[in-house]
Amino acid sequence: xxGITQSPKYLFRKEGQNVTLSCEQNLxxxxxxxxxxxxxxxxxLIYYSQIVNDFQKGDIAxxxxxxxxxxxxxxxxxxxxxxxxxAFYLCASSIQGGYNEQFFGPGTRLTxx
Amino acid sequence: xxxxxxxxxxxxxQEGANSTLRCNFSDSVNNLQWFHxxxxxxxINLFYIPSGTKQNGRLSATTVATERYSLLYISxxxxxxxxVYFCAGDTNAGKSTFGDGTTLxxxx
Numbered sequence: 001x002x003g004i005t006q007s008p009k010y011l012f013r014k015e016g017q018n019v020t021l022s023c024e025q026n027l028x029x030x031x032x033x034x035x036x037x038x039x040x041x042x043x044x045l046i047y048y049s050q051i052v053n054d055f056q057k058g059d060i061a062x063x064x065x066x067x068x069x070x071x072x073x074x075x076x077x078x079x080x081x082x083x084x085x086x087a088f089y090l091c092a093s094s095i096q097g098g099y100n101e102q103f104f105g106p107g108t109r110l111t112x113x
Numbered sequence: 114x115x116x117x118x119x120x121x122x123x124x125x126x127q128e129g130a131n132s133t134l135r136c137n138f139s140d141s142v143n144n145l146q147w148f149h150x151x152x153x154x155x156x157i158n159l160f161y162i163p164s165g166t167k168q169n170g171r172l173s174a175t176t177v178a179t180e181r182y183s184l185l186y187i188s189x190x191x192x193x194x195x196x197v198y199f200c201a202g203d204t205n206a207g208k209s210t211f212g213d214g215t216t217l218x219x220x221x
Contacts, residue, residue: 033209037154042117042199042211058208059114088154101146101161102201102209107154 003027004105006091011110013078013085021076021108023091032074033092033102036060043090049074050096078110086112115140115204119212126190126219134185134198134215142202144209145176147185150197159185159198190219 004025013019023032031050035043045058049068063082068074074093078085090107094100116139126132136147147159160167160174162183167174171190176183187194197216203209 035211042213043201044211045209048208056208059210090154090156092156100144101158102144103158104148104156109154 004091004093004103006089006105006108008108009106011108012113013110014113016080018077018079019085019110021078021089021091021110023074023076023105025072025074025093025105027093027095027103028071029093029103030071030096031094031100032068033094034058034064034066034074034076035090035092037088037090037107046076046089085110114208115142115202115210117200117202117210117212119198119200119215121215122213123216124218126217128190128192128219128221130190130219132187132190132217134187134217136183136185136200136212138181138202140204141178141181142204145178145183145200145202147174147183148199148201149194150199150214152196156199187217190217192219192221195219 007022033048034046037043047066049055065077091105092102094102118137120135148156162174162176164178171188173186197214199214201209201211
């Protein structure tokens with residue numbers, strides 16, 4: 001089945017550790033996105049990529065890093081510089097950045113202990 | 114960036130009632146979408162509606178792009194309609210902005 005997968009579903013990390021969240025899509029979409037959602041709030045854009053080997057900062061990129069080495073993969077690293085990393089992280093993709101419908105993965109819940 | 118305002122923030126209905134959710138944008142947007150977030154956090158696509166009107170069963174949506182707003186109509190609401198409804202749009206390619214959502218509770 002075509003779709004977007006995120007792993008792991010739940011992730012726990014100690015303060016000061018970097019952690020990488022996985023996002024894979026087999027929809028042949030060009031564009032991919034990472035969002036953060038805090039309890040009771042909407043989604044905020046962290047990073048987005050419209051094409052392989054290119055990505056742009058969203059509204060809250062500080063403390064995060066990404067790579068886009070393959071069309072189907074867009075991993076997000078939450079670094080120790082992120083002051084409050086506990087949140088729900090959602091990955092999305094669209095056929096072509098800016099002009100098409102976004103589809104979302106199931107999300108990863110990150111908790112910093 | 115653009116501002117997205119959703120209203121009302123919370124809505125409580127009896128099963129069978131109709132409702133209208135609104136989304137206002139501070140600037141013209143592309144790629145306007147409506148989503149329903151289920152209790153597990155998954156975002157379900159409801160409508161991709163940059164302009165015009167669309168219907169899907171008991172749900173319909175209208176976007177008036179020139180006036181920078183969109184409406185989501187839910188008719189004959191059911192308890193399974195409960196959850197958070199989000200709208201989102203972007204002004205620059207790829208940089209989407211979401212509203213804070215409307216939390217809908219449908220009581221039996």
